[in-house]
Amino acid sequence: MQLMVVVLNECWKFIYDRLEEKINFLKEDEITVHKECYKQGKIIQIEYRVKDSNINPSTIDDFKHKFQYYMANVFSDIIMYDMEEKIAYKILSTDYYYFGLQERKSILSHFKKIQKNEGCQYEEDATCVARRKQKILGQIIDYLEDDNRIHLEGFVRFRLKNYIEELENNIERAIEDFLMEKEYNEFIRLLRYFVDIQDAKIDTVNVLMSQDGKYHLYDDRNSMINNEYIEDLASEMVEKDISYEDLLISALITLAPKKIIMHFSTKIKKKEIIETIKNVFSERVCICSGCDLCLSIKKIKQE
Numbered sequence: 001m002q003l004m005v006v007v008l009n010e011c012w013k014f015i016y017d018r019l020e021e022k023i024n025f026l027k028e029d030e031i032t033v034h035k036e037c038y039k040q041g042k043i044i045q046i047e048y049r050v051k052d053s054n055i056n057p058s059t060i061d062d063f064k065h066k067f068q069y070y071m072a073n074v075f076s077d078i079i080m081y082d083m084e085e086k087i088a089y090k091i092l093s094t095d096y097y098y099f100g101l102q103e104r105k106s107i108l109s110h111f112k113k114i115q116k117n118e119g120c121q122y123e124e125d126a127t128c129v130a131r132r133k134q135k136i137l138g139q140i141i142d143y144l145e146d147d148n149r150i151h152l153e154g155f156v157r158f159r160l161k162n163y164i165e166e167l168e169n170n171i172e173r174a175i176e177d178f179l180m181e182k183e184y185n186e187f188i189r190l191l192r193y194f195v196d197i198q199d200a201k202i203d204t205v206n207v208l209m210s211q212d213g214k215y216h217l218y219d220d221r222n223s224m225i226n227n228e229y230i231e232d233l234a235s236e237m238v239e240k241d242i243s244y245e246d247l248l249i250s251a252l253i254t255l256a257p258k259k260i261i262m263h264f265s266t267k268i269k270k271k272e273i274i275e276t277i278k279n280v281f282s283e284r285v286c287i288c289s290g291c292d293l294c295l296s297i298k299k300i301k302q303e
Contacts, residue, residue, distance in 0.1 A: 001050055001051075001052050001055075002049050002148065003048040003049060003067050004047075004048045004067070004149070005045060005046070005047050005048070005148065006019065006048070006071075006152065007043060007149070007150065007152070008043070008044045008045075008046070008151075008152060009043060015078055015082065016037075016044060016046065018074070018078055018082065019046065019074065031050060032051075033048050033049070034048070035047065035049075048067075069141060071144070072137055072140040072141045073137060076133050076136040077133070078152070079156060079163075080136065083156065084167070087156065087164070087167060088108060088167055089104065089108055092104050092108065092171060096171075103178070106178055107171070107174050107175055107178045108174070110173075110175075110177040110178050111170055111171055111174035113174075114173055116129070135163075136160065136163060139160060143159060188276070188279045188280055191249070191253060191280045192279075194253055195256055198253075198256040200255075200257060201254075201255050201256055201257070202256075202257045203219075203257065203258050203259065204220035204257060204258065204260075205217050205219065205225065205252065205257040205259070205260050205261070206219070206222070206263060207252075207260060207261065207263060207277075208263045208264060208293070208294075209264055209267055209268055214244055215244055215247075217251060217255075218293065222292075222293050245270060245276075248277075249276065249277070249280070252277065252280075252281070253280070257284065259286070260277065260281055260284050260285045260286070261286055262274060262277070262287050262288060263288045263291070263293065263294050264288075264294065274287075
């Protein structure tokens with residue numbers, strides 16, 4: 001009795017090896033599935049058969065459904081964990097050929113993060129991945145109920161059009177993330193340049209955030225830092241709707257301190273500001289885990 005015919009392009013030969021690993025599950029039922037492989041050009045065809053005499057006639061339909069479900073489960077794993085990245089890279093190479101090799105690799109890295117986190121804001125990653133797999137699994141099972149011959153690459157291309165569209169949309173998102181990251185890195189390089197060409201105007205700057213979300217700068221004597229330029233920046237912030245974070249970065253670049261100490265970093269809501277300061281000032285930045293200045297500020301707040 002023929003159970004299934006799987007057709008693969010030669011470039012997906014690794015799928016054949018994966019099927020070999022998985023098909024052994026039937027040995028637990030003491031049922032031997034016979035396999036015959038045919039190759040024609042770049043096409044590999046794998047036929048799975050079982051001797052009717054090895055199966056109780058009353059359980060043939062149950063066995064066929066069990067085999068179909070198991071193979072569908074294997075196929076869905078192969079699509080998600082083996083084929084997906086290669087399909088995404090093929091889309092990138094075809095539709096976005098103007099990106100260089102390293103750029104495509106970076107975009108692919110962003111794509112993988114998006115795929116992993118897609119719809120997972122309030123769920124565990126495992127739950128999210130399981131839901132994605134369930135959609136693919138359901139479509140494969142529906143197909144195998146009507147046809148026991150499956151060309152896996154063709155199935156993905158023509159039967160999983162919504163899935164391919166999702167990949168294409170997420171590739172577009174990955175490109176946007178990549179371009180934003182590239183722009184951010186160029187911005188950071190420019191800020192580093194401004195910092196490097198300036199002479200330090202002060203040895204140490206302590207950065208503290210007040211309860212109203214404003215940042216305050218103190219010197220190494222724990223005295224609040226005020227200068228005309230920072231005051232001008234503050235006035236400009238009000239006029240041009242500049243954020244406190246941008247004001248802080250501008251002030252630190254102006255002062256170009258030899259050392260920056262970030263206090264109460266856990267209370268800073270926009271954590272990216274800390275990363276930006278680290279990226280611009282690198283080894284000059286340290287995070288305070290508790291000091292006399294922190295204690296004195298806490299006392300003032302309590303009073």
